[in-house]
Amino acid sequence: MKTIYLAGGCFWGTEKYLSLIPGVKSTRVGYANGKTINPTYLEVCRENTGHAETVRVDYDEATLRLKTLLNLFFEVIDPVSLNKQGHDEGTQYRTGIYYTDAADTPIIQQTLLKLQERYKDTLAVENLPLDNFYDAEEYHQDYLDKNPGGYCHIGKAHFDRARLLNPLFDQE
Numbered sequence: 001m002k003t004i005y006l007a008g009g010c011f012w013g014t015e016k017y018l019s020l021i022p023g024v025k026s027t028r029v030g031y032a033n034g035k036t037i038n039p040t041y042l043e044v045c046r047e048n049t050g051h052a053e054t055v056r057v058d059y060d061e062a063t064l065r066l067k068t069l070l071n072l073f074f075e076v077i078d079p080v081s082l083n084k085q086g087h088d089e090g091t092q093y094r095t096g097i098y099y100t101d102a103a104d105t106p107i108i109q110q111t112l113l114k115l116q117e118r119y120k121d122t123l124a125v126e127n128l129p130l131d132n133f134y135d136a137e138e139y140h141q142d143y144l145d146k147n148p149g150g151y152c153h154i155g156k157a158h159f160d161r162a163r164l165l166n167p168l169f170d171q172e
Contacts, residue, residue, distance in 0.1 A: 001025065001058055001059070001060060001061075002058070002059055002060075002061045002066065002101065002104075003056060003057065003058050003059075003100060003101075004057050004059070004066065004069065004097065004098075004099055004100075004104065005032055005054050005055065005056050005057070005096075005097075005098035005099070005100075005130050005133060006018065006054065006055050006057055006073050006096070006097060006098075007032060007052040007053060007054040007055075007094060007095055007096035007097075007098070007126070008055070008073060008076060008077045008085060008095055009053070009077065009084075009085020009086055009088050009093045009095065009153055010053060010085065010086065010088050010093065010151070010152070010153055011029040011030075011053040011054065011055055011136065011140065012029070012140070012143040012144050012150060012151065012152060013076070013144065013151075013152035013153055013154035014053075014055050014076065014077075014154070015027045015028075015029045015055045015141075015142070015143070015144075016142075016143075016144040016145070016152070016154075016159065017076050017154050017158055017159060017162055018055055018057050018069075018072075018073070018162075019142075020159060020162035020163050021059075021064065021069065021072055021162050021165055022063065022064065022165055023059050023060050023063035023064025023069075024057055024058070024059045024064065024069075025058045025059060025060055026057075026058045027055050027056065027057055027058070028055070028056040028135060028141065029053070029054070029055055029056075029135075029136045029140050029141060029143075030054055030055075030056060030133050030134050030135045030136045031044050031049070031051035031052070031053065031054065031092075031133070031134050031136060032051060032052050032054035032096070032098050032130060032131075032132065032133045032134075033050070033051065033052060033054075033096070033098060033126075033128060033130065033131045033132060033133075034049045034050035034051030034052070034132065035049060035050040036049045036050070036051070037132075037134075038134050039051055039134060040137065041136060041137055041140065044092050045090070045092060049092075050091065051092060051134075052091070052092055052093075052094050052096055052126075053092050053093060053136075054096070054098065054133065056133060057069070066104055066107045066108070067107055067110070067111055070097065070107075070108065070111045071111060072162070072165070073097075074111075074115055075158065076154045076158050077095050077125070078095075079095060079115060079119065079123050079124065079125050080119050080121040080122065080123060080124055081095070081124060082094070082124040083124075085153055086153020086154075087153065088153065094124070094126060095124060095125045095126065096125060096126030096127070096128065097112075097125060097126065097127050097128075098126070098128055098129065098130040098131075098133075099128075099129055099130060100129070100130050102129075108127055109127065112125060112127060
């Protein structure tokens with residue numbers, strides 16, 4: 001089992017999408033790489049905590065390769081948008097890949113370089129070691145399962161596609 005932390009704007013939709021990908025075993029939303037300890041949602045949104053809304057993703061690397069997971073993640077973010085995804089704006093909605101295993105660094109860098117080839121503008125996706133991660137409040141966990149009509153910046157077609165994926169197919 002491997003773990004990676006992905007920030008893709010509002011964590012409600014990002015978590016739901018990632019949880020549907022075959023090979024993802026569990027997800028947990030929270031706040032990453034900020035400068036305060038155990039922040040609340042209101043603090044992250046209203047104060048300058050430096051945290052990004054982030055999803056902890058535990059996945060089976062025998063079933064789902066990190067490269068494939070990252071490429072699927074890139075499909076639901078605007079990787080050149082700085083501090084904005086969908087209608088959400090602010091540093092807490094920045095995009096990022098936060099890793100705990102230094103062995104993942106070459107894979108992350110390679111996928112980001114390949115992604116950059118598709119864009120004229122510079123990527124805004126952070127690529128950093130995880131400094132800290134605090135679970136979000138319980139009502140944020142699996143939010144779109146609890147609130148099926150809740151706000152989401154990710155389109156329904158992406159959720160449908162995630163349900164049908166074959167993770168052994170390497171997506172370039």
